[in-house]
Amino acid sequence: MGRRPRLGGWRGTGPRAFLLAASFLITLGSFAVLPYMSVLLHQRLGLGLGTVGIVLAVASLVQFSGGVAAGALAARIGSRATMLTALAVRTAGFAAFVPGTTSPVLAVGAVILVSCGAALYLPANKAYLVEGADEADRPRLLSASGAAFNAGIALGPPAAAPFVLGSPTVLFSCVTALFALVGIGHALLPPAAARPVADEARDATGDADQPQRHDDGLPPFAVTVLSVYVFMFFQHYLALYAVPRTSVAYYGAVLTGYACLLVIAQPLLSRWIAALAYRDAMKVGFGSMAAGMAVIAYGGHTGIGAGAALMCVGEVVLFLKNDLEALARSSAAPASVFGRQRLAAGLGAFGSGVVGGQVYAGAEAMGSARGFWLAVCLQALLLPVLLTAVVRRRIRASIPEPGSERPSSQRQRPPRG
Known part of the structure; x- marks a missing residue:
C-alpha cells in the first residue's frame, strides 16, 4: 500500500487557511460583544452587579470546563462535526441576544449558549489544525491560530464600540449573520486529515504511551x-x-x-x-x-x-x-x-x-x-x-532504592518440567 500524503506545513492547506481566517472572524464577532456584556446586562437590562458577576462567572466556568466535553464529542463525531455543532450553538446564542436586548432572561440564556459554543469550538478547532500534521509543523500551525484569534480580540471591541449601547440590535444581528456564514464555510470543509504514519506506528508499538520529552x-x-x-x-x-x-x-x-x-x-x-x-x-x-x-x-x-x-x-x-x-x-x-x-x-x-x-x-x-x-x-x-x-x-519516591529488590537467590523461580 502507498504512503498516504501528509498535510503538514503550509503545502496544500486550503482548509487550514480557511480555518485560520475563520478563527479571526469568529473572535472578531465574539469580542465585538463579550467585553461589553457587563455594561449591557447592568446598564441596559438593569441587572444588579452581583447578579452580573454570577452570570459571567458561570459563563466562564462553562466555557473553560466544557473543553473536556468537546474532546469527548470530537472523539465520537470528529473535529469538523464538533466545530459545526459549536457554531450552531453560538449562532443560536447571538440570535437570542436580538430579542434579549429587552429581556434579562433571554440575555442570560444567550450568554450561556454562547459560552457552551465557545467551549466546544476551540479544542476541535486546534485539533483540526494539527491532525495529520507532522510534529515539526505543529508550532507554526498553533502559533498562527493564536495570532488569528488575538487579531480578532484586538479589533473586535473598537469595531463594536459605536453600536453597543446605541444600536445593540444591529450589532447582534450582524454578529449572528457572521457566525451563520462562517458555519456554512465549515460545513464545506473536508474531514480532518489522518494522523501521520509515524504517529500511527508509534501507537502500534505502544511507544505513544510514553512521554516523548521528559x-x-x-x-x-x-x-x-x-x-x-x-x-x-x-x-x-x-x-x-x-x-x-x-x-x-x-x-x-x-x-x-x-x-x-x-x-x-x-x-x-x-x-x-x-x-x-x-x-x-x-x-x-x-x-x-x-x-x-x-x-x-x-x-x-x-x-x-x-x-x-x-x-x-x-x-x-x-x-x-x-x-x-x-x-x-x-x-x-x-x-x-x-x-x-x-x-x-x-x-x-x-x-x-x-x-x-x-x-x-x-x-x-x-x-x-x-x-x-x-x-x-x-x-x-x-x-x-x-x-x-x-x-x-x-x-x-517512585524510583526503588538500591538494594531494595530481593536477592536473585530469593526470587521466585519458574517451575521445572
Whole structure:
C-alpha cells in the first residue's frame, strides 16, 4: 500500500487557511460583544452587579470546563462535526441576544449558549489544525491560530464600540449573520486529515504511551493551571490599577499594542519555543511575567507599558509551549488533549479570580496597590519552583532504592518440567 500524503506545513492547506481566517472572524464577532456584556446586562437590562458577576462567572466556568466535553464529542463525531455543532450553538446564542436586548432572561440564556459554543469550538478547532500534521509543523500551525484569534480580540471591541449601547440590535444581528456564514464555510470543509504514519506506528508499538520529552516529568496540565493563574492577575486587575494612574485612552492603547505584539511575536518565535526544553520555557515564561509584574508596580506610563510587553512575552512562551508539550506527552486524540488544557486554564482562571480580589483589596487597604503587583511577582517566581520540587520528590519516591529488590537467590523461580 502507498504512503498516504501528509498535510503538514503550509503545502496544500486550503482548509487550514480557511480555518485560520475563520478563527479571526469568529473572535472578531465574539469580542465585538463579550467585553461589553457587563455594561449591557447592568446598564441596559438593569441587572444588579452581583447578579452580573454570577452570570459571567458561570459563563466562564462553562466555557473553560466544557473543553473536556468537546474532546469527548470530537472523539465520537470528529473535529469538523464538533466545530459545526459549536457554531450552531453560538449562532443560536447571538440570535437570542436580538430579542434579549429587552429581556434579562433571554440575555442570560444567550450568554450561556454562547459560552457552551465557545467551549466546544476551540479544542476541535486546534485539533483540526494539527491532525495529520507532522510534529515539526505543529508550532507554526498553533502559533498562527493564536495570532488569528488575538487579531480578532484586538479589533473586535473598537469595531463594536459605536453600536453597543446605541444600536445593540444591529450589532447582534450582524454578529449572528457572521457566525451563520462562517458555519456554512465549515460545513464545506473536508474531514480532518489522518494522523501521520509515524504517529500511527508509534501507537502500534505502544511507544505513544510514553512521554516523548521528559524534562523532569513536569506535567503540562499543572503548568497550564499555574501559567493561567499568574497571567489572569494581569488580565483582571490591570484596568483598576492603570486607568487612575494614566488614562482610559492610554489603557486602551496598551491593550491594542499588547494584542498586536501577540499577533507578531507568536509566529516568529514558534520554532524557538518548540525547541526549548520545558523547564527552560518555564524559566523564560514565568521570569518574564514576574519581571512584568515588578515593572507594572513601578507605575506610570512607562512602567505599565513595559510591564505589559514583558507579560506578553511570558504569555507567548508559556501558552504555546504548554499546548505543544501536552500534545507530545499524550497518545490521546488532539481534541481530548486540548479539552484538558482548556479545563486546566479554567482552573487557573478560577483560582486567580478567588485569590486576586482578596489580595488587591488587602493591598488597597494598606494604602499601596503596588503591593498587589509585587505579591503576584513573588508568586510567579516561587510557585514554579515549588511545583518543580514537588514533581522531583514524587519522581524520586517512585524510583526503588538500591538494594531494595530481593536477592536473585530469593526470587521466585519458574517451575521445572
